[in-house]
Amino acid sequence: MEIHHIAENDSILNKFIAEIRDEKIQKDSLRFRRNIERIGEVLGYELSKSLAYSNASVNTPLGKKEIKLFNNNMVLCSILRAGLPLHQGLLNYFDDAENAFISAYRHHPKNDSDFEIVVEYFASPSINNKTLLLVDPMLATGQSLVAVYEAIKKHGTPKEIHIVSVIGAKQGVDFVNNHFPENTKLWIATIDDQLNEKGYIVPGLGDAGDLAYGSKL
Numbered sequence: 268m269e270i271h272h273i274a275e276n277d278s279i280l281n282k283f284i285a286e287i288r289d290e291k292i293q294k295d296s297l298r299f300r301r302n303i304e305r306i307g308e309v310l311g312y313e314l315s316k317s318l319a320y321s322n323a324s325v326n327t328p329l330g331k332k333e334i335k336l337f338n339n340n341m342v343l344c345s346i347l348r349a350g351l352p353l354h355q356g357l358l359n360y361f362d363d364a365e366n367a368f369i370s371a372y373r374h375h376p377k378n379d380s381d382f383e384i385v386v387e388y389f390a391s392p393s394i395n396n397k398t399l400l401l402v403d404p405m406l407a408t409g410q411s412l413v414a415v416y417e418a419i420k421k422h423g424t425p426k427e428i429h430i431v432s433v434i435g436a437k438q439g440v441d442f443v444n445n446h447f448p449e450n451t452k453l454w455i456a457t458i459d460d461q462l463n464e465k466g467y468i469v470p471g472l473g474d475a476g477d478l479a480y481g482s483k484l
């Protein structure tokens with residue numbers, strides 16, 4: 268897997284990441300969602316550099332200009348719930364993309380530290396031979412992404428897979444690396460060192476789904 272760790276180079280992205288992590292600023296859910304969306308725009312821009320471009324031309328009122336445009340058939344597939352604002356950020360730039368949504372949640376049959384991933388809802392166009400973007404802001408243990416990939420695989424074979432995420436844990440990035448095809452590309456804003464006993468990223472930001480949309484039962 269090709270890992271693109273975008274905040275390794277300092278940029279305006281650092282400010283958006285700082286705000287979603289900040290325990291005071293993140294309480295403003297409107298700002299939290301918008302910051303995740305802005306990060307999606309930055310990651311989308313970075314990812315766009317890896318797409319396949321071909322010659323095209325555009326007619327202006329005064330003449331004609333040759334330009335290169337990408338010609339990938341793209342499907343944005345977000346993992347509910349927390350993937351939604353990141354999805355919107357990517358869609359702001361990849362506005363011609365098709366869209367898919369899949370649910371994944373942690374089911375705790377016994378205790379907080381013991382969970383399995385349940386994948387249920389899946390609404391998607393065909394992904395066969397397309398550029399698939401798997402979108403989830405948090406890559407903690409990596410189990411959600413791998414469970415989602417196992418479910419999606421039954422519905423077709425994409426030409427290429429890009430994973431788009433905001434905060435990852437080293438352990439989860441390694442897990443994903445071991446379970447996705449070699450030509451997968453990961454576009455991730457930042458990577459933290461640790462996971463706690465509940466599988467939360469440390470220092471991370473807390474629960475992205477709850478911060479964006481409120482707590483759930």
Ligand SMILES: O=P(O)(O)OC[C@H]1O[C@H](OP(=O)(O)OP(=O)(O)O)[C@H](O)[C@@H]1O
Pocket residue numbers: 346347348349350371372373384403404405406407408409410411412439466474475476477
């Ligand atoms: O890498 P993992 O260990 O699988 O954890 C990451 C998953 O956890 C979060 O979802 P969550 O289960 O909190 O659902 P939510 O989006 O509904 O809050 C997050 O959005 C990922 O999908």
Ligand SMILES: O=c1cc[nH]c(=O)[nH]1
Pocket residue numbers: 349405407466467468469471472473474475476
């Ligand atoms: O740190 C984490 C781990 C899983 N889900 C989150 O929202 N945050």
Ligand SMILES: [Mg+2]
Pocket residue numbers: 349474475476477
């Ligand atoms: Mg959550």
